[in-house]
Amino acid sequence: xxxxxxxxxxxxxxxxxxxxxxxxxxxxxxxxxxxxxxxxxxxxxxxxxxxxxxxxxxxxxxxxxxxxxxxxxxxxxxxxxxxxxx
Numbered sequence: 885x886x887x888x889x890x891x892x893x894x895x896x897x898x899x900x901x902x903x904x905x906x907x908x909x910x911x912x913x914x915x916x917x918x919x920x921x922x923x924x925x926x927x928x929x930x931x932x933x934x935x936x937x938x939x940x941x942x943x944x945x946x947x948x949x950x951x952x953x954x955x956x957x958x959x960x961x962x963x964x965x966x967x968x969x970x
Contacts, residue, residue, distance in 0.1 A: 886926055889958050894931020896954055898961070900924055908936040915950045916943040918963075928961065930954045 888896035903923040912934045913919060913927075919937035921927045927937065930950035940963075943950070953959075 885960050885962050887958065887960055888926070888928060888954075891927075894929060894933060896928045896930075896959065897921070898926050900926055906938040908938050910934070910936050911939065913937065915947040916945055917941075918943065926961075926963070928954060 886898040886900060888898035891897040901924075904920065906920050906923045908920075911919075912932065913929045914932050915930045917929045918940045919927050919929075920940055921935075921937055926940075928943075930947065930953075945953075
């Protein structure tokens with residue numbers, strides 16, 4: 885679980901507790917994108933930005949749904965790197 889905090893008006897940021905290898909490239913993000921920033925933080929976007937990130941995954945929700953879920957303050961998210969069957 886990652887404690888995410890509001891940062892600006894279009895993203896949530898949370899520490900992952902350790903540094904991991906990143907492959908940052910200049911990229912434009914959009915709502916639903918989840919990226920690694922600075923080798924030790926996860927960023928979840930519900931707006932747009934342009935910066936060097938390591939892309940991780942995209943959540944297929946509408947921008948309105950992303951705002952509804954994330955635009956209300958701090959949240960806790962869980963990322964599953966292995967996926968689940970069933």
